[in-house]
Structures are given as C-alpha cells and as structure tokens.
Amino acid sequence: MSLDDTPYYHCVSRCVRRAFLCGEDPVSGASFEHRRGWVEGRLLFLASVFAIDICAYSVMSNHLHVVLHINAEKAAKWSTLEVLQRWHKLHKGTLFTQQYVRGEAQPDYALALVERSVETFRNRLMDISWFMKELNEPIARQANFEDQCTGRFWEGRFKSQALLDEAALAACMAYVDLNPLRAKINATPETSDFTSVKKRIDTAKHQKQPTPLYPFVGKPRKDMPDGLPFDLTDYLELVDMTGRIIREDKRGTIDASLLPILQRLNISSDNWLCITTEFGARTGNVVGNELSINHYCESNHRQRKPPERSRKLLA
Template identity: 50%
Template sequence: MTQARSTQVSLQDTAYYHCISRCVRRAFLCGEDHYSGQNFEHRRVWLVERMRLLSQVFAIDVCAYAIMSNHYHLVLHVNTASAEFWSDEEIAQRWTALYKAPLLVSRWLGGELKSTAEINKTLELIDEWRERLQDISWFMRNLNEYVAREANKEEGCKGRFWEGRFKSQALLDEKALLSCMAYVDLNPVRADMASSLEESEFSSIYERIHSVACKGDDGKGEIASLPAKGLVGFLGNERKMQPSVLTKLGGIEFSLLDYLALVEALGQVVRPNKRGYIPPSHNTILERLNMSAEEWLKLSESFGGKFRCAVGSTRELESYALHTNRTWVSGKCAMQACYL
C-alpha cells in the first residue's frame, strides 16, 4: 500500500535520503534499447544537467548519484539551514527560475504593490514556496517531469514515463549514509557497465575522481544569477560521534580519499547475483570505521532489497518511527544484523 511522503520523511531525524525512480513500458531512460534499436545515451546528460540546475534552486544538495539504463539513484541532503537565511526576494527569484511568476509577485518584486492585503497575500505565497524549496517531493517532481516530457517528445508518444512515485529511504546515521552512497556509486560496476570507478561515467564517483562538472545553465535567465553548486563535499577525517550532527552537516564527515578506497574495496567483492566487480587489491580502510568488511558488505548490499523506508541503528529507527507516526519500520531485523 502506498504511503504518504510525510510518513517517510522526518527532518527531525535526518536530512539525508536515498531516492530511486524507474521507467515503465520497457522504456529506456539511457543507453542502447535492444528492442527498438535506438540509443538514448544522451539522456544521461539531461538528468545530470537538470539535477545540477535544481540543486542550485532548491535547498537540497546532491551527495551521490548513478544514472542507469532504466532507472537512477540519488542521495539527497535537505539543507534547511541555508533556506532559513534566504530573503523573501531570493525565494521569489529561485521559484520563478522554474515557474512563471504570478502577476501579484511580479508587481511586488517591482515595488508596485500598495495594498496591505495584496502584500500579505504575496508573502503567504512566498512562505509556501520556501517550504517547497526544501521539499524532496518537489525536487523529484521537477526532475522527473522534465525528463518525461523530453523523452515523450523525442519518442513521439504520450503517457507515463516513470513507474509511479519515486521511492525514498531515510538514512539515519553515518554508516547508513556512507553505505548507501557506496551502493549508489557501485551501480555501474555491478551492472557491468564499467570495470573500475574511473570508468563509471554519469555517477558521482566518476565526477569526484575526475572533478567533472556538468555544463549547467547556458547563462540565460534567472538561474544564471544563482550560485553554482557541486556535489556535497567531504569534510575530512575528523568525525564527531553525536547522532544529531549528521542532520546539521554542510558536508560529509569523512575523507574523500578514504571514501574512494572504501568504495573500491566493496567493488572488489565478487557477488554471484551481479555481473560486474573490480579486480581485487589489498585495502584496510574499513578498520578506520571500526567495521569489518563483512559488516560493510552486509549494509551496502541491503540497500537494493532488504532495507525499506529508513536505515539506521535500532535507537535511531525507533526515533524515526515515532516522528513519522509508525508502529514499526520494515527491515529492522536485517539492520540489526548489520549494526553489530
């Protein structure tokens, strides 16, 4: 049964979420479609550029992404702290970069409104936009609708392009966040689309390794005046142990080099139900996280099936369930096996 998004998102517990969208009707999001003989590789650029544009407009940062042949993964961070400092004028500027400004707002921006009632109505509308600019659902809606329209136009058809609503998982602690990012970044390798992290194009790991930036906006319109934004950065080796810190971070408290070594180590493990892997080499980075390779492997693999709406320790799951009005969280037993 479909659950309301409000029962899946709890910013009190975490600002990090893993989102997945998949195509319908055997549609190919990207790559070579063997049924029609068409190549849709160029659509990967659509997604990356739109994702980057939206991250400039919204108070939402991208931690990790991977664009596959018929679905994509995103790990998002809701940066509520930044949105609190945006002025009403900046909120209006950001929202109207995506949508046509109502006449009332245009007149307000031009200083033409004199009526108190009209000004109050405009400010109510801007408050609503402020909330939407911190909303994962609105971010994903803008991303998916844009790609669906372009794909349907290209194929000369109508109807749904995406398989219902996007799926989301709350990432409640550092282990969940890093494991999920690793799972997302390894998707091209596991699908045998790449044999190494350096070759995993259209993924965040590839972008981090090669310092690749998308083309972004063409310099026209309101979006050109907004600050450019890349992937969420790594803050280094210093790590705090308070659970609440993860929600407030402007970056990931981990070393980028260590993260790259970690993802490579996970990719070296041969999985019989997956086609690809990275040729093995000795690595001891997992010891610095006080976790064994077996624990990390359990946690990162489970994002594809065992884990459902949220991932974290038992204590953090109980808090998340309380704040989202749940009596239980699916996959709790599987998580207890990983959080030793």
C-alpha cells in the same frame, strides 16, 4: 519524511515502459544514451535552486538513484527576494511576485500576498517531493516527445528511504556510486559516467570538490561546517576498494588500511560488502543501526519494525 529524524534520503525513480531511460535498447537497437545528460543536467540545476543538496547519484539504463540532504537552515536564511528569484527559475509565480522581483511599488495587500506566496515557495524548495517532481516531469515530457507517444514515463512518483545515521548514509552513497560497476556498465568508478563519484574524482584531481554536490567536510566535530561528515579521500578510497572487490566478483575483506572509516561507523567488512551490493534488497523504508531505527519507530509511533536482519545489517 521527518527532519526531526534525519535530513538524508535515498530516492529511486524507475521507467514504466520497456523503452529505456538511457543506454541502448537490445530489442530495437535504438540508443537513448543522450538522456543521461538530460537527467544529470536537470539534477545539478535543481541543486542550485532548491535547499536540497545532492550527496550521491547515478543514472542507469531504466532507473536513477539519488541521495539527498534537506538543508532547512539554508532555506530559513533566504530573503523574500531570494526565495522568489529561485522559484521563478522554475515557474512564473504570480503577478504580484513578479512585480516584487522587478522592484515595483505595491500596495499593502499585494505585499501580504507576496509574503504568503514566499512561505509556500520556501517550503516547496526544501521538499523532496517537489524536487523529484521538478526532476522527473521535464524528463518525461522530453522522452515522450522524442518517442512520439503519450502516457506515463515513470513507474510512479518515486521511492524513498530515510537514512538515519552516518553508517546508513555512507553505505547508501557507496551503493549508489557503485551501481554502474555492479551492472557491468563500467569497469571503474572514475569511468562511470553520469555518477557523482566520477564528478568528485575529476575535481579531486585539481584539489577541489564539485560545486553542485554536497561537499565532504571531514569527521564530525564541534563547529562543523555544512557538509558530509566524512573525509573525501577516505570515501573515495573506500569506494575504489569496494569496487575492485565487486568487479573481481570476490567476497574478500577490505584492505586493512581502509578499515578506520568502517570502524568509526561500526560496520564490519563483511557487512559493508553485503550492503553495498544489496542495499535495496536488504533494507526497508528506513535504514540505520538498531538503536537509530528503534528511536525512529518510537518517535513516529510505528508498531511494525523492520526485519531483524535489516536492522542489524549496519551494526
């Protein structure tokens, strides 16, 4: 992961056993639906601790999707005390960091050790690998305890894709938010439980945005506040229209009134429908328009570029 290229990443974790993460097992008849709440609750809690923002998420029957934003500027502004208070919500820290948080007097060598620990903790609190570790390990322990078994619960650590530009970000977020519709678990975005789009729709009814999620702040502009570079209403309307097309199993075009956001992102209606239904199959480790991916490959000294179809999909 390279913050020089992009702060946005799409991560996926899958279960290794036939036993479901959530939902109902058709073989045994056992219901694991309550585990969705485990995942969503842990995910939103971690967003309040890490310098990592949640752009989109969906908790499925045997895997979960999350689109994350690494907020390095936010982490850099944290004081020593704030870093320690955040880290201590996850782990005990050290004897010296505990003393520092309690405001106890410490010798110089102890303060030096505290500062060294703080830099380690600060880096971890803006590290997606640590974020996914803190998400997946507690869920695995809970599930193993409930299933009365031991061993791996997750297929691996996690898979990630770098989202290099706004087009890739918007397409990936819509793909994640529409996962329950494509899987025929729910009929509409507003009824898709344990997804970011439902949480955004519920709070939008009260003219608000959900605090745990990275906010929409409008189109890119000078002195832009921290947040997603889209209008919330544009995004929700686009997801709703895309969901209607997916739900009706048609490959038609998106309503003309919704085209401006796609035009700004340089995505045709056909490409939008293709990538929001086949994002995983059509993309590789990095996603973006051809120019973005060429720049990424050059800056990271990569010789092998993604397939031509994947590179042009968002163009």
